[in-house]
Amino acid sequence: MEIFVNGEARQIEEPCSVSKLLENMEIVGQRLAVEVNEEIVPKSRHAEHLFHDGDKVEIVHAIGGG
Amino acid sequence: MQDDKLIIAGKAYNSRLLVGTGKYKDMDETRDAIEASGAEIVTVAIRRTNIGQNPDEPNLLDVISPDKYTILPNTAGCYTAKDAVRTCQLARELLDGHDLVKLEVLGDEKTLYPNMVETIAAAEVLIKDGFKVMVYTSDDPIISKHLEEMGCVAVMPLAGLIGSGLGICNPHNLRLILENAEVPILVDAGVGTASDATIAMELGCEAVLMNTAIAGAKNPVLMASAMKKAIEAGREAFLAGRMPKKAYASASSPIDGTFF
Numbered sequence: 001m002e003i004f005v006n007g008e009a010r011q012i013e014e015p016c017s018v019s020k021l022l023e024n025m026e027i028v029g030q031r032l033a034v035e036v037n038e039e040i041v042p043k044s045r046h047a048e049h050l051f052h053d054g055d056k057v058e059i060v061h062a063i064g065g066g
Numbered sequence: 067m068q069d070d071k072l073i074i075a076g077k078a079y080n081s082r083l084l085v086g087t088g089k090y091k092d093m094d095e096t097r098d099a100i101e102a103s104g105a106e107i108v109t110v111a112i113r114r115t116n117i118g119q120n121p122d123e124p125n126l127l128d129v130i131s132p133d134k135y136t137i138l139p140n141t142a143g144c145y146t147a148k149d150a151v152r153t154c155q156l157a158r159e160l161l162d163g164h165d166l167v168k169l170e171v172l173g174d175e176k177t178l179y180p181n182m183v184e185t186i187a188a189a190e191v192l193i194k195d196g197f198k199v200m201v202y203t204s205d206d207p208i209i210s211k212h213l214e215e216m217g218c219v220a221v222m223p224l225a226g227l228i229g230s231g232l233g234i235c236n237p238h239n240l241r242l243i244l245e246n247a248e249v250p251i252l253v254d255a256g257v258g259t260a261s262d263a264t265i266a267m268e269l270g271c272e273a274v275l276m277n278t279a280i281a282g283a284k285n286p287v288l289m290a291s292a293m294k295k296a297i298e299a300g301r302e303a304f305l306a307g308r309m310p311k312k313a314y315a316s317a318s319s320p321i322d323g324t325f326f
Contacts, residue, residue: 006114030125040159062125
């Protein structure tokens with residue numbers, strides 16, 4: 001199955017949860033927020049939210065800004 | 067001066083200087099400058115996590131801890147109400163429900179002037195969704211009052227274009243905005259050096275938000291310290307009430323009792 005993470009295509013094995021993706025990307029435990037198809041997936045639901053083919057995922061964090 | 071607090075959305079702050087975290091050389095300089103500024107409210111931007119790049123680079127929120135600072139996520143880079151609302155929602159999730167945001171919706175890349183039509187549309191959605199909105203605005207007294215009446219917790223007119231360092235370009239408009247304000251008015255953008263910050267405070271602004279004036283100085287940490295003093299000096303001068311201006315001299319030493 002193919003999803004798009006921060007604009008880039010990524011192949012993942014089904015079933016894949018948000019938690020699993022973050023684990024695979026080695027960014028577990030970092031301060032970040034996740035959106036799937038423009039809907040926030042709260043941290044409390046990372047483990048249960050499963051991806052579907054073609055999902056558009058945004059993973060964001062805080063950086064310097066004014 | 068101990069009791070002279072800045073109140074934003076019901077929370078009291080000792081510092082009237084709000085600072086950004088952009089354009090610094092590295093995280094050490096960011097941390098040192100912010101510490102020297104004495105700021106308690108610190109802005110951050112929300113961007114895509116760089117996948118697979120510099121995994122060891124410290125996270126900004128590890129350096130500027132939400133336990134120590136009030137983090138003010140901004141919507142910089144947004145040109146539509148929709149993008150700004152989305153950014154705020156992601157920021158709230160990122161910061162565990164923290165709902166104070168700096169709303170800015172920009173109009174064009176050359177001036178980074180705010181698009182007030184989109185800004186007002188975004189503010190309406192955000193306020194309804196429970197956000198506490200500090201809003202970046204043009205220095206228009208009518209629009210500023212409207213933003214206050216909508217329920218924005220602070221109204222932040224530009225003094226000059228973002229990152230321009232041009233100083234307080236239109237003090238007359240700021241005066242008009244301040245005259246009618248019932249929420250804190252902050253100058254956001256335009257400050258170039260310490261005297262600009264003092265002028266903003268002398269006019270009666272509740273606080274000043276700046277980034278480039280500190281980060282873009284040759285010695286950012288020293289400029290941060292200068293800004294802290296400039297804000298305090300301007301605030302005290304405002305509270306003290308300046309002497310009236312006169313067209314002619316008025317001797318400071320007594321005229322009576324001279325022996326010559």
